Amino acid sequence: MSTNPSQLPADALPSMETKKAAELKKPPGPWAILWKKFSHNPYAMSGLVVLLFFIVIAALAPVLTKYKPEAIDLMFANLKPGVDGHLLGTDELGRDILTRLLYSARISLMIGFSVAFASVAIGSIIGAISGYFGGWVDTIFMRIVDVMNSVPTLFLNILVLAIFGSRMEYMIMILALTSWMSIARLVRGNFLQLREMQYVEAAKAIGVSSWGIIFRHLLRNASFPIIVNATLMVGGAILSESALSYLGLGIQAPATSWGLMLSNAQEFMLIDPLQAVYPGLCILLVVLAVNFIGDGIRDGLDPRQQLTKSRRRLDKWRKNYSKSGN
Amino acid sequence: MTEYLIRRVLQSVLVIFLITILTFLLIHAAPGGPTQMMLSPGLSPEVFKQQAHNLGLDQPVPVQYVRWISGLLQGDLGYTFKNHLPVADLLWPRIGNTFILMGAAWLLSLLIAIPWGIYNSTKVYGLSDQSASFISYLGFAMPTFWFGILLQQWFSLKLNWFPLSDMHTRGKEGDIGDLFMHLVLPVTVLSLGFLASYMKYARASMLEVLDQDYIRTARAKGVKERKVVFHHALRNALIPIITILGLDLPILVAGAALTESVFNWPGMGRWFVQMATEREYSVLMAITIVTAVMVVLGNLLADILYAIVDPRVKLGKQGGKAA
Numbered sequence: 001m002s003t004n005p006s007q008l009p010a011d012a013l014p015s016m017e018t019k020k021a022a023e024l025k026k027p028p029g030p031w032a033i034l035w036k037k038f039s040h041n042p043y044a045m046s047g048l049v050v051l052l053f054f055i056v057i058a059a060l061a062p063v064l065t066k067y068k069p070e071a072i073d074l075m076f077a078n079l080k081p082g083v084d085g086h087l088l089g090t091d092e093l094g095r096d097i098l099t100r101l102l103y104s105a106r107i108s109l110m111i112g113f114s115v116a117f118a119s120v121a122i123g124s125i126i127g128a129i130s131g132y133f134g135g136w137v138d139t140i141f142m143r144i145v146d147v148m149n150s151v152p153t154l155f156l157n158i159l160v161l162a163i164f165g166s167r168m169e170y171m172i173m174i175l176a177l178t179s180w181m182s183i184a185r186l187v188r189g190n191f192l193q194l195r196e197m198q199y200v201e202a203a204k205a206i207g208v209s210s211w212g213i214i215f216r217h218l219l220r221n222a223s224f225p226i227i228v229n230a231t232l233m234v235g236g237a238i239l240s241e242s243a244l245s246y247l248g249l250g251i252q253a254p255a256t257s258w259g260l261m262l263s264n265a266q267e268f269m270l271i272d273p274l275q276a277v278y279p280g281l282c283i284l285l286v287v288l289a290v291n292f293i294g295d296g297i298r299d300g301l302d303p304r305q306q307l308t309k310s311r312r313r314l315d316k317w318r319k320n321y322s323k324s325g326n
Numbered sequence: 327m328t329e330y331l332i333r334r335v336l337q338s339v340l341v342i343f344l345i346t347i348l349t350f351l352l353i354h355a356a357p358g359g360p361t362q363m364m365l366s367p368g369l370s371p372e373v374f375k376q377q378a379h380n381l382g383l384d385q386p387v388p389v390q391y392v393r394w395i396s397g398l399l400q401g402d403l404g405y406t407f408k409n410h411l412p413v414a415d416l417l418w419p420r421i422g423n424t425f426i427l428m429g430a431a432w433l434l435s436l437l438i439a440i441p442w443g444i445y446n447s448t449k450v451y452g453l454s455d456q457s458a459s460f461i462s463y464l465g466f467a468m469p470t471f472w473f474g475i476l477l478q479q480w481f482s483l484k485l486n487w488f489p490l491s492d493m494h495t496r497g498k499e500g501d502i503g504d505l506f507m508h509l510v511l512p513v514t515v516l517s518l519g520f521l522a523s524y525m526k527y528a529r530a531s532m533l534e535v536l537d538q539d540y541i542r543t544a545r546a547k548g549v550k551e552r553k554v555v556f557h558h559a560l561r562n563a564l565i566p567i568i569t570i571l572g573l574d575l576p577i578l579v580a581g582a583a584l585t586e587s588v589f590n591w592p593g594m595g596r597w598f599v600q601m602a603t604e605r606e607y608s609v610l611m612a613i614t615i616v617t618a619v620m621v622v623l624g625n626l627l628a629d630i631l632y633a634i635v636d637p638r639v640k641l642g643k644q645g646g647k648a649a
Contacts, residue, residue: 152614
């Protein structure tokens, strides 16, 4: 097949050139780079799939099962898996285990995300004020951080829930109040650097208020490390919730949670050992998924991440080269 | 150095003071407060008032705080409401029990984690490194109490190798072999958590040092790889590890509430949980303060150790003499 260059459409070449020029003009944004690295990370992607799976089954719980999580049916207690339409069997009160797992996913995910959200809000605001204004405000806030870091977290959680009662709002509140410190430190550190930037000076020069600078300029520039930290926080909050519920201070009886199911299962360990396996497995999977996602985001944001890859190749090459050279 | 020390100590004292205030206010913010708990509700109003007065519960909160803290400073942790026993006498043996459990887990995981982490730093992405990072991920994501329950099911109920729970078999108190058998399962659970973080730290710290120029120089001079790793790199890599160990010291006393609850270990953490459900405020306050003091002391110790080991640490103000 012979093609005559003159037969090419007249605008083919220039259009390609303009396209190239446009690409040159607009390099991929940070989100695009992040997504590209993230989607090439098998751990992060499998974490995302697992988390989405749990979110979907939690949202669709009433559709997926015809039983109620708190419905007691002593006629059908301690059924083996698969008997009478109970896919994973029933517990000692005849409650369907699969149903309880699904409804527990709702509680765990809700607590995980709300705690992460609340502590990010608290931590960012305190860290931002501390880092931007400095001075005595900073000193006071950092002493508060010291105090909160020195109180044993689990003990403080137990103490507050024991005093004020085990309600879910209280649990979210106290978990957030005991986990914002790392975010505050992080944001403060970032702000100490960012506030020296010239665009801050420029913004000040044209009369932007301090709060405008903090929220519109600085917080946005500090957002990536906050996102990474927040993701990892979701996993921590889910673990804390399950621990508190296991100890009997978290979610209370008619409601259900993986931790509560585990403490129940431990009592009836001799009758049905499998009962203790499912809820723990769910916690493990969700927390693992969230941690993988967090690590994936962190690696995706790290510009050195590609460097290490090539350096590894370089080291390999060097090794081979020096061996043959000697 | 002295100036830095004094400043850090003063800071620590301030933090402990603030923690006592926080704890005290928290207890007094409770609906009903300590009064409700200490006195039985069946009393007639006059007797109730009289007893509250005798216990000093009708005084303003700041006065009560001063009384409590001056007792605390003399080692008086108060009395339990229920049986009126001194909290301190009940607390110390339990701290000892927790310390036995945590000390064993801590030593075991250190002995495994640090050599393994160092080895992995010399063979990054090898099979050993991959399995270590797998264990790390597991250790961070697995609920410890679930791991405990699974171990109980397998090694105690099914195989009958180890006792299910408690610290001693009844009648065999003081038997070391018996204590050892009771330690195996909870120590395994606790070690996994420690292992996960220490291995990561040891590896990361070594990798950072191995990347330095002086390591390259040593290699260029023809120093053997063994000597580079153990002589040149390890000494500097250990500095941050020591700090982390200092920061973790308080966990030896505080960190086992869950594991203790699973294995019915008569330690401080399980006691705290029990007393929380019974609302024994003086016990809760005592344990919170004792642990907080240990955390603060651990932090202080870590900072001092760091300043001693690493001469590069800037000791506060410029005039400070770096040893």
